[in-house]
Amino acid sequence: MRQEQKEITVMTSGPGLYEFSDAARSFTHEAGLSMGQLTAYCRHTSASLVIQENADPDVQRDLLAFFNRLVPDGDALFVHTMEGPDDMPAHVKSALTQTSITIPIVRSALALGTWQGLYLFEHRRKPHARNIVLHALGE
Amino acid sequence: MRQEQKEITVMTSGPGLYEFSDAARSFTHEAGLSMGQLTAYCRHTSASLVIQENADPDVQRDLLAFFNRLVPDGDALFVHTMEGPDDMPAHVKSALTQTSITIPIVRSALALGTWQGLYLFEHRRKPHARNIVLHALGE
């Protein structure tokens, strides 16, 4: 049993889904495991992880529209507003999605389904550099 | 340290929770690990995983009612509608729940709490065959 780790950075420019499936696949390939698991871990509380359909771009547009309606920027409910109207909504959206996702490695490949992509979900308006730890374990 | 993998299929017939705790327990037993972890991974973007109470069936009914109210089929917000009024809501419900869940194996058994069941959460109306990868790791 072996393990490998790597920290990658995803540059973001506003709210949206930023796919890093290819980076995760490359890392899995480099790790050289035929059976095992990959964990992706997001080191932030105003961005998160999500697995979503990667075929029709409208899915990403609709997902954003839903989260923005559910947790609107500038919601009068929030007290924590000093860092901007999009800060507390970003924390809530992160809580509603994932900080870590574990994907099995089967026959040397990530077990992502046909339509599944692995995304960083950016919730802040300003550009950010987001750090994700990839950890592969297996043999 | 050893590991085992198995892909199981859950047949669904409309929105609802489909328990596969027994399949996960059987696989854990077959893997023969006294200490370790089990990861369940759902290979779809319109069905997901959730751990919920398995005692009163009303809990499942209420959970569905909540998600249907929060993300109604045919919501005018959505542009991605070609695959039906329940397609985009299915993606959103998947994002709001889990694609992967990791459960420790303690003294040869899954560490599920007394009232916890492991469920596939189907979000589409039509029947589907849903694939879940089980991955056990430990010794």
Added chain:
Amino acid sequence: MRQEQKEITVMTSGPGLYEFSDAARSFTHEAGLSMGQLTAYCRHTSASLVIQENADPDVQRDLLAFFNRLVPDGDALFVHTMEGPDDMPAHVKSALTQTSITIPIVRSALALGTWQGLYLFEHRRKPHARNIVLHALGE
């Protein structure tokens, strides 16, 4: 490759976020792994896990306010009410957050980001003793 497990108990006194980052760090330190992963697993269906900002206490206040507005106690939608008006909302809030979280261990430390804390999210009003299994794996 080695592994260690420990069950910890978090005492709660009403809805809120109860941080156990220090307990997770101590356990990781005791396990003595330089590279690996820590999984935290919550054995309940009316309390859950979440990673959130641990700097400004208002973030926790706002997060609670949001979840209480989204899933209000005594919601007329729910049938499962025998265990109290806060019971079914607790199950829903658990489904919307996490039951298990996996964090990489990098250079002998949890890869929590600068502002990330690891919390038990209590959803019930009455005091509870909540059991969390910690599982460290690596070398």
